[in-house]
Amino acid sequence: SQELEQSPQSLIVQEGKNLTINCTSSKTLYGLYWYKQKYGEGLIFLMMLQKGGEEKSHEKITAKLDEKKQQSSLHITASQPSHAGIYLCGADKNAGNMLTFGGGTRLMVKP
Amino acid sequence: EPEVTQTPSHQVTQMGQEVILRCVPISNHLYFYWYRQILGQKVEFLVSFYNNEISEKSEIFDDQFSVERPDGSNFTLKIRSTKLEDSAMYFCASSEAPLGLATGELFFGEGSRLTVL
Numbered sequence: 001s002q003e004l005e006q007s008p009q010s011l012i013v014q015e016g017k018n019l020t021i022n023c024t025s026s027k028t029l030y031g032l033y034w035y036k037q038k039y040g041e042g043l044i045f046l047m048m049l050q051k052g053g054e055e056k057s058h059e060k061i062t063a064k065l066d067e068k069k070q071q072s073s074l075h076i077t078a079s080q081p082s083h084a085g086i087y088l089c090g091a092d093k094n095a096g097n098m099l100t101f102g103g104g105t106r107l108m109v110k111p
Numbered sequence: 112e113p114e115v116t117q118t119p120s121h122q123v124t125q126m127g128q129e130v131i132l133r134c135v136p137i138s139n140h141l142y143f144y145w146y147r148q149i150l151g152q153k154v155e156f157l158v159s160f161y162n163n164e165i166s167e168k169s170e171i172f173d174d175q176f177s178v179e180r181p182d183g184s185n186f187t188l189k190i191r192s193t194k195l196e197d198s199a200m201y202f203c204a205s206s207e208a209p210l211g212l213a214t215g216e217l218f219f220g221e222g223s224r225l226t227v228l
Contacts, residue, residue: 030211031210031211031215033216033217035219037154040200040222041221041222042115042202042219042220042221042222043154043202043204043217043219044219045216045217045218045219048215048216050211088154090154092210092211094211096159096166096167097142097144097159097161097166097167097209097210098144098156098159098167098169098210099156099210099217100156101153101154101155102153103153104153104154
């Protein structure tokens with residue numbers, strides 16, 4: 001099975017600071033999806049990465065997939081309280097229409 | 112903005128009862144999914160559905176579970192004879208295309224919290 005490990009499990013940063021969340025796969029990723037989950041709510045799609053070395057940005061969030069397609073990072077620049085939530089990476093195993101999620105990284109941003 | 116809607120938002124049921132969780136996917140989407148999240152644990156895949164058939168299901172999705180698209184808009188998850196361990200948040204999702212394609216990202220609903228007593 002496709003195991004995804006996320007680190008750190010939780011993170012508290014001061015508003016305005018940069019931060020990075022990592023997602024590591026035990027197998028080569030076909031597609032990697034980043035989602036954000038607000039506490040007790042649904043998942044909001046952030047970005048999808050498919051190509052080795054690919055990088056995408058949306059507002060202050062940048063996601064990268066390494067060349068070997070086994071590790072992805074999510075970087076937030078100048079964090080704000082609105083960035084608080086749980087960030088989840090999800091893997092597409094290219095053998096079926098399902099996403100396997102990591103355990104999530106819980107982010108708190110202190111004003 | 113189009114969204115996936117789920118009802119009920121919270122359901123409490125007695126062990127052994129049957130529950131039906133309802134979802135209205137985004138109107139032009141063709142692929143439908145159910146996921147669940149037990150409190151404090153990972154979001155887990157249950158089932159994917161396309162063209163009125165199950166296309167993939169996990170080990171969790173045993174004979175206790177069934178899905179149906181009874182009309183052109185609803186997508187339901189039925190859980191028969193509920194057990195304590197079925198208590199979880201159940202998320203419905205839909206996508207325009209399968210995973211891997213440009214419009215293959217999943218859009219999730221807000222979830223239905225099921226509590227089995």
